[in-house]
Amino acid sequence: MAALALAVLVALITIVSVAIFWGHYWWFPVDISTHGAAMDHQFNLTLIICGVVFIASQLGLAWFVWKYRDRGDGRKAAYYHGNNALEATWTTAAAIVFIGLNLLGYRIWAQTRFTGPSPGALRIEVWAEQFQWYFRYPGPDGEFGPSHPEKMNDAIGNYLGLDREHDQASKDDIVTATLGIPANREVELILRSKDVDHSFYCRELRVHQDVVPGMEIPVHFTTTDEALKHGEGGTPGRYEIVCTQLCGLGHYKMRAFLQVMPEQEFEKWLQQQAAMQ
Amino acid sequence: MADAHAEAVHVHKEPTRFIWKYVFSLDHKVIGKQYYFLALFSVFVGMCLSILMRWHLVWPDAHIPGLHWLSAAGAPNDQMTPEYYLSLMTMHATLMVFFVLTTAPQSGFGNYFLPIQIGAEDMAFPRLNMLSFWTTFAGLMVLISTFFVADGPPLSGWTAYPPLSGLGSVSGPGEGLGQDLWIISIAIFCVGSLLGALNFIATLLELRTRGMKLMRLPLTCWAWFLTAILALLSFAVLFSAGVLLLLDRVGGTSFFVPAGEVISDKLIRGHAGGSPLLWQHLFWFFGHPEVYIAILPGMGITSHILSCFSRKPVFGYRAMAYSMMAIGFLSFCVWGHHMFVSGMSPYTGFAFSVMTMAIGVPSAIKTFNWLGTLWRGRLQLTTAMLFSLGFVSLFVSGGLSGLFLAQPPVDVNLHAGYFVVGHFHMVMGVAAIFAMFAGTFFWFPKMFGRMMNETLGKIHFWITFVGVYCIFMPMHFLGIAGNIRRYSRFTEVIFLNTPHMIGLHEFMSIAAFVTGAAQLIFLFNLFWSMFKGPKAPQNPWHATSLEWTVPSPPPFDNFGGRHPVVHHGPYEYSVPGAAEDYVMQDSPEAMAAH
Numbered sequence: 001m002a003a004l005a006l007a008v009l010v011a012l013i014t015i016v017s018v019a020i021f022w023g024h025y026w027w028f029p030v031d032i033s034t035h036g037a038a039m040d041h042q043f044n045l046t047l048i049i050c051g052v053v054f055i056a057s058q059l060g061l062a063w064f065v066w067k068y069r070d071r072g073d074g075r076k077a078a079y080y081h082g083n084n085a086l087e088a089t090w091t092t093a094a095a096i097v098f099i100g101l102n103l104l105g106y107r108i109w110a111q112t113r114f115t116g117p118s119p120g121a122l123r124i125e126v127w128a129e130q131f132q133w134y135f136r137y138p139g140p141d142g143e144f145g146p147s148h149p150e151k152m153n154d155a156i157g158n159y160l161g162l163d164r165e166h167d168q169a170s171k172d173d174i175v176t177a178t179l180g181i182p183a184n185r186e187v188e189l190i191l192r193s194k195d196v197d198h199s200f201y202c203r204e205l206r207v208h209q210d211v212v213p214g215m216e217i218p219v220h221f222t223t224t225d226e227a228l229k230h231g232e233g234g235t236p237g238r239y240e241i242v243c244t245q246l247c248g249l250g251h252y253k254m255r256a257f258l259q260v261m262p263e264q265e266f267e268k269w270l271q272q273q274a275a276m277q
Numbered sequence: 278m279a280d281a282h283a284e285a286v287h288v289h290k291e292p293t294r295f296i297w298k299y300v301f302s303l304d305h306k307v308i309g310k311q312y313y314f315l316a317l318f319s320v321f322v323g324m325c326l327s328i329l330m331r332w333h334l335v336w337p338d339a340h341i342p343g344l345h346w347l348s349a350a351g352a353p354n355d356q357m358t359p360e361y362y363l364s365l366m367t368m369h370a371t372l373m374v375f376f377v378l379t380t381a382p383q384s385g386f387g388n389y390f391l392p393i394q395i396g397a398e399d400m401a402f403p404r405l406n407m408l409s410f411w412t413t414f415a416g417l418m419v420l421i422s423t424f425f426v427a428d429g430p431p432l433s434g435w436t437a438y439p440p441l442s443g444l445g446s447v448s449g450p451g452e453g454l455g456q457d458l459w460i461i462s463i464a465i466f467c468v469g470s471l472l473g474a475l476n477f478i479a480t481l482l483e484l485r486t487r488g489m490k491l492m493r494l495p496l497t498c499w500a501w502f503l504t505a506i507l508a509l510l511s512f513a514v515l516f517s518a519g520v521l522l523l524l525d526r527v528g529g530t531s532f533f534v535p536a537g538e539v540i541s542d543k544l545i546r547g548h549a550g551g552s553p554l555l556w557q558h559l560f561w562f563f564g565h566p567e568v569y570i571a572i573l574p575g576m577g578i579t580s581h582i583l584s585c586f587s588r589k590p591v592f593g594y595r596a597m598a599y600s601m602m603a604i605g606f607l608s609f610c611v612w613g614h615h616m617f618v619s620g621m622s623p624y625t626g627f628a629f630s631v632m633t634m635a636i637g638v639p640s641a642i643k644t645f646n647w648l649g650t651l652w653r654g655r656l657q658l659t660t661a662m663l664f665s666l667g668f669v670s671l672f673v674s675g676g677l678s679g680l681f682l683a684q685p686p687v688d689v690n691l692h693a694g695y696f697v698v699g700h701f702h703m704v705m706g707v708a709a710i711f712a713m714f715a716g717t718f719f720w721f722p723k724m725f726g727r728m729m730n731e732t733l734g735k736i737h738f739w740i741t742f743v744g745v746y747c748i749f750m751p752m753h754f755l756g757i758a759g760n761i762r763r764y765s766r767f768t769e770v771i772f773l774n775t776p777h778m779i780g781l782h783e784f785m786s787i788a789a790f791v792t793g794a795a796q797l798i799f800l801f802n803l804f805w806s807m808f809k810g811p812k813a814p815q816n817p818w819h820a821t822s823l824e825w826t827v828p829s830p831p832p833f834d835n836f837g838g839r840h841p842v843v844h845h846g847p848y849e850y851s852v853p854g855a856a857e858d859y860v861m862q863d864s865p866e867a868m869a870a871h
Binding site for chain 2: 002003005006009010013017020021025026027028029038039042043046047049050053054057058060061064065068069070075076077078079080081082083086087090091094095098099101102103105106108109110112113114129130149150152153154155161194195196197199201203206207208209210212213214215217232233240242243244245246247248249250251252253255
């Protein structure tokens with residue numbers, strides 16, 4: 001009785017879990033980047049392989065529990081210490097499948113991480129602090145002015161410690177609370193933190209990178225036309241950026257917005273932001 | 278391999294006074310029980326914390342009756358502040374990982390049964406053993422004290438990443454004295470663990486009785502031995518890292534803190550040149566072997582119990598032993614998989630990911646061999662067996678989710694989310710715990726001389742098995758949808774604050790409340806049976822290893838003065854031609870030598 005119950009229960013858990021994964025009831029959001037499709041494909045491949053192993057192992061367990069239960073009929077168990085050929089076979093098979101799967105995904109990692117952006121990419125600094133994101137554009141001179149920690153003062157709005165009076169390169173820097181970017185153009189983000197570890201994540205962008213004080217960490221990506229067809233709350237191009245590295249009590253509300261715009265709209269937006277500096 | 282056998286060991290006389298018999302005992306059996314009850318206390322506190330966490334996540338503004346007594350600052354009006362949620366989360370994880378999963382499986386059952394299973398009178402160093410328990414106990418007391426200091430427990434997680442944990446209270450609430458005490462508590466725990474590890478290794482290598490060759494050891498002994506090696510090598514690094522972190526906080530050093538930090542408009546002076554990534558490397562160099570320390574004893578116990586209640590030898594004994602060795606070795610080669618997006622070189626990340634996929638291979642081998650042990654067996658579904666079968670199912674589920682996280686491009690979208698939380702809870706928070714339950718039901722008769730109640734045991738099993746799948750499987754779905762972890766509430770992020778997401782959290786919380794309540798059945802069963810359970814025979818399960826050749830409970834020196842001689846392996850069940858369906862390990866009954 002217990003054997004049947006356990007077998008049925010394990011089978012049920014297997015079927016329900018697989019059904020929920022298969023049905024995509026909780027799933028990744030739309031992919032708005034050029035590199036996301038390959039990532040999603042690697043995930044799906046992993047899901048299929050793990051799914052097959054999951055189903056085989058769990059149903060195998062359920063089947064054995066049912067079939068080999070003690071029926072009180074005096075049947076003896078088989079005196080079996082193992083099978084070396086079988087060991088060699090499943091060890092080799094597991095090694096090939098696991099490591100092979102990993103190597104298949106090598107290219108995506110290499111493309112997104114081993115190489116930098118092309119020379120014409122739009123460079124934007126991302127600044128993280130407890131519990132706010134700020135973004136800095138270099139302005140027409142294409143240079144980010146120096147940031148002075150001793151001049152940082154959130155209370156008066158000088159979040160990045162810029163000295164616009166004395167530093168030439170800082171005069172035209174644009175600091176915003178929203179990450180505006182043009183669609184279909186390569187963007188390089190340079191991630192910096194003022195205080196503790198944070199982590200920049202935008203689900204739809206498929207970009208995730210820790211932000212570490214003392215380091216300037218680059219990531220690059222390009223959005224596609226999909227970015228303009230979707231958006232949070234019906235606003236095209238609007239996506240949430242969240243912090244994913246525990247940074248203190250306000251970690252749960254450290255949220256900003258990515259706003260993807262057509263190129264011309266982006267230029268206009270940037271000019272409006274510049275006027276507000 | 279030459280036989281090692283126990284010469285005259287230590288001699289310590291059986292004490293008579295209460296304090297030497299039950300408090301500062303040198304007897305490994307008493308020390309094993311002390312560790313077990315320390316872990317039991319810790320798991321119940323840790324579980325209560327998780328219930329509070331699950332309540333708060335779903336009803337973040339709720340008034341939780343009585344919470345202000347735990348902390349007036351953390352829960353004014355009985356409403357949990359965001360920082361207090363994070364403090365409770367930190368304490369939940371610290372208690373569970375250190376004081377439950379690193380004590381009960383290894384120092385609890387290991388201390389009690391390693392000497393007996395190898396035919397020894399006690400551990401190699403009984404005084405060191407007693408010292409290691411009381412050191413661990415002191416560590417627990419220091420940890421608990423953080424609940425009662427002004428700024429409360431630390432909130433930086435059990436991972437305590439600097440600079441958040443490295444700067445003091447300027448980082449915010451929860452980073453005052455509580456963080457210093459946390460570091461001290463863990464450092465004390467490290468010392469206790471190192472002392473214990475030395476003891477286990479020395480005991481296993483030197484005190485095996487005649488005929489107990491390494492390849493005749495029960496797989497539990499292999500697991501305890503390898504776990505002790507892992508502990509010896511990894512806890513030393515954690516101790517050092519803890520010292521460095523404490524120095525950054527109070528000693529003006531900058532191991533982990535760079536120059537020019539500005540927190541809440543305050544410029545932090547006096548630090549320069551430190552690297553937050555250095556902490557992560559040091560911590561995870563310990564942290565990854567640590568999780569294998571948590572699971573290896575459970576794997577040994579599962580093999581041991583599945584064999585007994587299938588009435589069959591373990592399928593592939595050598596493969597099982599070698600897999601555990603491979604897991605142990607590889608566990609030191611994979612730590613960077615916690616750091617794929619940390620800012621570490623992506624080339625290094627790729628190297629770590631290959632090693633991580635490699636460590637999946639011996640884990641898979643073990644799973645196939647567990648199934649092989651059941652194949653053509655004669656399965657007896659005692660409570661211990663049910664929990665061991667549950668372990669196999671849960672280990673499959675939890676282990677497979679690791680294959681996603683091991684690949685950097687896939688981890689990009691799962692890192693720091695609920696997929697990770699589901700993964701490690703499945704393997705550590707459930708599978709390892711199921712092995713503890715299995716071990717309890719299996720060895721209780723030997724430890725306490727009485728039987729636990731099988732009916733209560735089975736009720737507890739069914740509710741818990743269904744319950745844990747209901748709590749932790751949905752976390753994988755939430756993780757795919759992007760649910761971030763360590764958030765005290767989900768109300769401020771639009772994609773999290775939907776009925777679709779919150780609804781699944783409600784389901785998980787209710788499952789957690791029911792499953793948590795069901796653990797009271799186990800607690801009742803445990804304590805009631807200690808005093809009122811039917812008397813246990815010497816070998817109620819007809820098992821073969823040496824602990825079943827001594828009375829229940831064993832005498833002070835385990836074997837009553839005799840030195841057992843071992844003639845064959847530990848899992849001789851259903852031997853053709855044998856008088857019974859099991860042959861004790863010290864029985865000279867002839868069979869194929871191995």
